[in-house]
Amino acid sequence: MDEVGRIFGDVGLGQFQLSLNRPVERGEYLTVDDEMNGHVLCQLDDLRRKSDLDLERADALGRGADTPIHENLIGIARIIGFHDSGGPVRVPTIPFRPGAKVFRADEGLIADVLGLKKHANSGAYVGLLRGHDLRIELDINTLFQRHMSVLAKTGGGKSYLLGVIVEELLRHKVTCVIIDPHGEYGSLRFAAEKNGHHQRFGVESQGFASRVLEFSPDVTLNTSAKPLTFSLRHLDPRDLLVFMGLTNVKNFLGPLKKLLEEVGASTPDYSVKDLIRAAERGEGALFETLHERLEYVDQTKLLAPQGTSLTELVVEGKASLVNLRGVAPDVQELVVARIATTLFENRKKQKIPPLFLVIEEAHNFAPQQGTAACSRILKNIASEGRKFGLGLCVVTQRAARIDKSVLSQCNTQLILQVTNPLDLKAIAQSIEGLTPGMTEMIQGLPVGTALVTGGGYHTPLFCEVRPRSTRHGGESVRVVPN
Ligand SMILES: Nc1ncnc2c1ncn2[C@@H]1O[C@H](COP(=O)(O)OP(=O)(O)OP(=O)(O)O)[C@@H](O)[C@H]1O
Ligand SMILES: [Mg+2]
Secondary structure (H helix, E strand, C coil): CCEEEEEECCCCCCEEEEEECCCCCCCCEEEEEECCCEEEEEEEEEEEEEECCCHHHHHHHHCCCCCCCCEEEEEEEEEEEEECCCCCEECCCCCCCCCCEEEECCHHHHHHHHCCCCCCCCEEEEEEECCCCCEEEEEHHHHHHHCEEEECCCCCCHHHHHHHHHHHHHHCCCEEEEEECCCCHHHHHCECCCCHHHHHHCCCCCCCHHHEEEEECCCCCCCCCEECCEECCCCCHHHHHHHHCCCCHHHHHHHHHHHHHHHHHHCCCCCHHHHHHHHHHCCCHHHHHHHHHHHHHHHHCCEECCCCCHHHHCCCCCEEEEECCCCCHHHHHHHHHHHHHHHHHHHHCCCCCCEEEEECCHHHCCECCCCCCCHHHHHHHHHHHHHHCEEEEEEECCHHHECHHHHHCCCEEEECCCCCHHHHHHHHHHCCCCCHHHHHHHHCCCCCEEEEECCCCCCCEEEEECCCCECCCCCCCCCCCC
16 A cells, blocks of 8 residues: 555644655545554545744755755645445544554545445535545435535536536436526537546436426527416415415405405406406405506516426436526515425325426525515425425525525535635534544535535535536636637
């Protein structure tokens, strides 16, 4: 084995210092041959060069003096654990001895302790362990039961990685509904152009044209989508109040119910216009507000006598895209509120298959400050969805701006480069087992490398994201040609 250094100083149970006799990169896997537990897997979390060069001698060096410098490369390693005859991964309960040799870990040990060996039927292949030829497969059942988040700064590769995950969900015939504010995911229909990476990662180029459905409230702009509207008749008065932006349920529920009963009795297939006319006839300030808010609802064009049916929207084993490109932000919130509510209610009654609800730009739909029309239902799904087979995936470029209760319910996190200090703080607070070294590394992650936590793994892993089988729809726009 390749010896890289020796343990020195005070040795803890979670981490230790080592003097390195050859360069090892931060994040590399190491091992110590412990007398009690055999080979224990560790990871280099931090590195520092210690020297005896003081200020005075540094000045002298600057003036051209011949000054010998004694230096040591010092590492801090965190202990991951060892595998005890097929049982769970355990950590030593007695510290390693100072002076013990530290080696580079071989792939067999890494795969064994990290749990990377198995190709499970329920595995979503997202990429390779950084620097190794070991596949990282997220356990799809865990994603469902414990929810997930994809976090990175803008341009960090969130949508690309989410595309990888949706490809895997489709391959496993998992139903998903994707809230797509920028209309980026229609490209899942088309096979990617093959490049050298496809072979290295063992990925085929493949489109999912027959498995992608697309809906949009604006089919003039989004021509490949089917129109998305909601049936007025199927809306419960409380839900209609959400559309009307009226939160004062106590005051408005009674008059609105009366209005609906009255109109429903004379016109079974009533439209919003019929409701507006009836509200006009009503007297007093309450009806005036109802009238005004119904006019607003009419302008959103989201409600129709016969809306998109649930069986059309959710199809087992297919991905339904809700393309919101060009749709006003307030209307987007209403769409998300209605869809999320319908999915949740119908999952409770088991009228639709278990499904994964993906929310892109989730900080707009479940903000930490203020509320969106869909905030409450998304919080409910985050806390209770798992009981009913409704998995949630939130994607955001602003971890600090998404509702904390939603983020903390996401137990699988895929983190790409994040540099904003507030976002880093929010991430560090919502993830267990993130070391200060890892938080620092998140700031310097290259595009295409993600830190994976959860997903069936007991320790955070750095993952080189696999290339897409399908085309990526979120390419940056080039203003000036190269
Ligand atoms: N794993 C990857 N391999 C190769 N290229 C990638 C990878 N991830 C991202 N990219 C490229 O980086 C660019 C930005 O990626 P992406 O659109 O996924 O970013 P984003 O985080 O979703 O950004 P935004 O917040 O603006 O939506 C794209 O041009 C994409 O092709
Ligand atoms: Mg994106």
